Amino acid sequence: MxxxxxxxxxxxxxxxxxxxxxxxxxxxxxxxxxxxxxxxxxxxxxxxxxxxxxxxxxxxxxxxxxxxxxxxxxxxxxxxxxxxxxxxxxxxxxxxxxxxxxxxxxxxxxxxxxxxxxxxxxxxxxxxxxxxxxxxxxxxxxxxxxxxxxxxxxxxxxxxxxxxxxxxxxxxxxxxxxxxxxxxxxxxxxxxxxxxxxxxxxxxxxxxxxxxxxxxxxxxxxxxxxxxxxxxxxxxxxxxxxxxxxxxxxxxxxxxxxxxxxxxxxxxxxxxxxxxxxxxxxxxIIEKYSGEIVRYMFISTHYRKKLDYSDDFAKNAKNNYLKLKETFENLNFAIKNSDKKTYNDDEEILEIIPKLKENFKTALADDLNNPEAIKIFHELSRSANKYMISGKNKKVLEILLDTYQEFSEVLGIFANLNNEKIPKEIKKLAENREKARKDKDWNLADKLRKQVDENGYIIEDSNTGVRIKRK
Structure with missing residues (x-):
């Protein structure tokens, strides 16, 4: 190219x-x-x-x-x-x-x-x-x-x-x-x-x-x-x-x-x-946000344009970064609960992915046009989220995740998400909470969820199981 x-x-x-x-x-x-x-x-x-x-x-x-x-x-x-x-x-x-x-x-x-x-x-x-x-x-x-x-x-x-x-x-x-x-x-x-x-x-x-x-x-x-x-x-x-x-x-x-x-x-x-x-x-700045968010903030503005840092600019960058991050986490979670069935949206998403990859590469090859590349990354994110509402085909989800990782690696974000391990004590709290829910001890379940939250993690309940992630 x-x-x-x-x-x-x-x-x-x-x-x-x-x-x-x-x-x-x-x-x-x-x-x-x-x-x-x-x-x-x-x-x-x-x-x-x-x-x-x-x-x-x-x-x-x-x-x-x-x-x-x-x-x-x-x-x-x-x-x-x-x-x-x-x-x-x-x-x-x-x-x-x-x-x-x-x-x-x-x-x-x-x-x-x-x-x-x-x-x-x-x-x-x-x-x-x-x-x-x-x-x-x-x-x-x-x-x-x-x-x-x-x-x-x-x-x-x-x-x-x-x-x-x-x-x-x-x-x-x-x-x-x-x-x-x-x-x-x-x-x-x-x-x-x-x-x-x-x-x-x-x-x-x-x-x-x-x-x-x-x-x-x-x-x-x-x-x-x-x-x-x-x-x-x-x-x-x-x-x-x-x-x-x-x-x-x-x-x-x-x-x-x-x-x-x-x-x-x-x-x-x-x-x-x-x-x-x-x-x-x-x-x-990193103490206020994080290294990943600051990186996203910097690359979201074209290198030949002045970057005007402000709290509003940083908050907007943080929100956009977190949207992409959430989709990345959702894809990893969805693959664990995937199957080999055929779904209605399989063909459509498999047609979209190559076009997005080509557009992403074209943007970056045009004088490092990160803003356009990030816009395409968000299109991939929306397409992935739409598919995951009803689609669970393992091969399709793996192709989506591979593309997501390809984009993120070029932009230098989400480097440590796959390597992040949930501490044993947090997992134990989540397991005890799940047991309390089965026993219909809602007060204990809420108390345990709060403990997880205070330690910097979130418990998400879904029809495919319980998921723990860092805030």
Whole structure:
């Protein structure tokens, strides 16, 4: 099936053509491990996970490399504030990052390179750029000369009239309105040297700038030209623009064929800010809802559309998620009570399923159109519920469940439902309640149901038996 993706480089939705048939290389900008990532960061990480799952669903073999920025302005600054070594400090937040991935059922990348492990390659790349006349040394730091790279600005469409020839900037992040020569290798300060944060180079003691880190980790672990590079829209300038300049300046080859960027996450239509009190980390949101619901919430909005998080938005996502979850549980329960008889609706549902599968795949292959795919998933849910009113054919129910699991696996939801075991004590309470009902001891039966409820489970009575499930 043809796969289309919106390419930030061309500002067009394009038919995807991999460098190597059947294989795709992806580099994703990972976290700067200096704090707990906020929910906006995780929206970007989840977008990449969603992309990988869809590409694998379409039959591609994917190699994903996501970096860990463990040395930059922020990590050095905040590790000092916390009286920790840079390594201890960044390890702490690296562990928190991985905990967040697990909360959202984000599959592990093929590799998570750390910037500190690639400094030799960064020095080597800088030497190449200096030799080619694309970089220069000034007061112990080395800068990329953006006026020497004719295609500078092709990704961000930055106004080149604002370039100040010879002006340089040492900080990692700066505004699009002020493009300047950016730092490749930064001269280590006396304080950094005392803390052991320095590397020997032809220009003295240095530590890497942020932008060169990603170029090196991408090319060292994938190739000089890669298929896809992902990240948030906030990284287009200066970070991704500078990655292109230094990578293509060094190799003379295209660095990335398709740039994929996810939009911002807002909170009540405003940008997240600690001063406004609307800044949330992932654990804070998951405590209120759950990892599965937050994942569903994120993928229910197209990645190129701003996601406006609010209580109403979250509650609506939760309700829609629970509808799908209930059908999944109903299918599992129905199969246990199925038979081999023929039912009136068998033929109709077996005709519907292939059409829904085709529509689902088509939606996802069209620039990761999750909202449309989720709409089709709900159609499958309604069709399944309609069939289960009167139909109990085991083969039909198994096909429905297989399709349901296929959809849910691509979207990354319901990962643990099949593995969830009801605790023995809950089962015992349910058994005692059933005995009380047979004995017509309704007060005891109600009391036992309440105990089950207080422990986070629900008892459902049906004409096919008693069912226990988590709330």
């Amino acid at each position: 043809e796969f289309k993706i919106y390419n930030t480089l061309t500002r067009k939705k394009e038919v995807f053509e991999p460098i190597k048939k059947g294989h795709i290389s992806i580099y994703a900008c990972g976290p700067t491990v200096y704090n707990f990532p906020h929910i906006g960061n995780y929206r970007s990480f989840l977008m990449t996970d969603n992309l990988v799952r869809i590409l694998e669903y379409l039959g591609y073999k994917v190699k994903l490399v996501m970096n860990l920025t463990d040395i930059d302005d922020k990590t050095i600054r905040d590790s000092e504030k916390n009286n920790m070594t840079l390594k201890e400090f960044t390890l702490k937040y690296t562990e928190e990052f991985f905990k967040g991935l697990d909360m959202l059922n984000i599959k592990r990348a093929s590799l998570y390179p750390k910037a500190t492990e690639y400094v030799k390659s960064m020095i080597k790349l800088t030497e190449t750029l200096v030799t080619k006349g694309l970089a220069y040394e000034k007061e112990g730091s080395v800068y990329f000369k953006i006026s020497s790279f004719k295609n500078y600005g092709k990704l961000s469409k930055v106004d080149l009239d604002n370039i100040k020839i010879g002006a340089s900037v040492d900080v990692d992040e700066y505004e699009k309105e002020n493009p300047q020569d950016f730092v490749l290798l930064k001269k280590s300060t006396e304080k950094e040297i005392k803390r052991g944060i320095y590397y020997k180079s032809p220009w003295g003691n240095i530590r890497p700038g942020w932008h060169i880190e990603c170029s090196v980790m991408a090319m060292d672990n994938l190739d000089e030209t890669i298929d896809i590079h992902t990240g948030g829209v906030d990284l287009i300038f200066p970070h991704h623009e500078n990655e292109i300049a230094q990578s293509e300046g060094a190799t003379g080859k295209p660095f990335v064929n398709y740039w994929v960027h996810g939009e911002h996450l807002l909170v009540n239509s405003e940008k997240m800010s600690k001063s406004k009190g609307n800044f949330f980390t992932l654990p804070e």
